[in-house]
Amino acid sequence: MWGVVGAMLCRLALRWLVSVRFDLAITLEALGLLLASIVYWFGFSRIARTNITRLIGITGKTCIFSFQTWKSYLNIAVMITLGLLLRSSSIPREYLSVMYNMVGGALLLGGLQYYKNLWNLLT
Numbered sequence: 001m002w003g004v005v006g007a008m009l010c011r012l013a014l015r016w017l018v019s020v021r022f023d024l025a026i027t028l029e030a031l032g033l034l035l036a037s038i039v040y041w042f043g044f045s046r047i048a049r050t051n052i053t054r055l056i057g058i059t060g061k062t063c064i065f066s067f068q069t070w071k072s073y074l075n076i077a078v079m080i081t082l083g084l085l086l087r088s089s090s091i092p093r094e095y096l097s098v099m100y101n102m103v104g105g106a107l108l109l110g111g112l113q114y115y116k117n118l119w120n121l122l123t
Contacts, residue, residue: 002048003111009104013097020094032098036105044110047072052117079103 013032017025051068058066065073083103086096 001111002044002107002114006104006107006109006111009100010108013100013104016093016097016100024094028094028098029101032101033105035098035102036109039102039106040109044106045113048110048113052114056117056121 014029017029020028051072054066083100086099089096
């Protein structure tokens with residue numbers, strides 16, 4: 001799910017950058033990707049590692065939502081709410097693209113971390 005949502009946010013950010021000058025678009029995109037790697041490294045990678053460890057330790061039947069803590073679901077609700085508020089704000093879309101690329105890129109990298117661990121388990 002992380003990878004899909006991350007790709008969706010990055011795609012939306014790129015659509016917002018299509019209509020601006022090329023040099024500004026490249027600068028904003030680069031800034032978003034730089035921030036995405038920082039957010040991933042210091043935040044989302046740790047959350048993904050914790051979730052992966054929890055998933056590996058699960059035995060027997062369990063709820064499909066148990067791969068994350070309830071605290072993580074609260075964070076998701078806050079992020080969705082902030083995203084909706086920002087999107088309905090008067091902030092120009094090209095500047096919002098930085099935040100969307102930041103969160104989307106970090107989620108995409110976190111999703112790749114899940115896929116990598118799944119691959120390692122299957123091979």
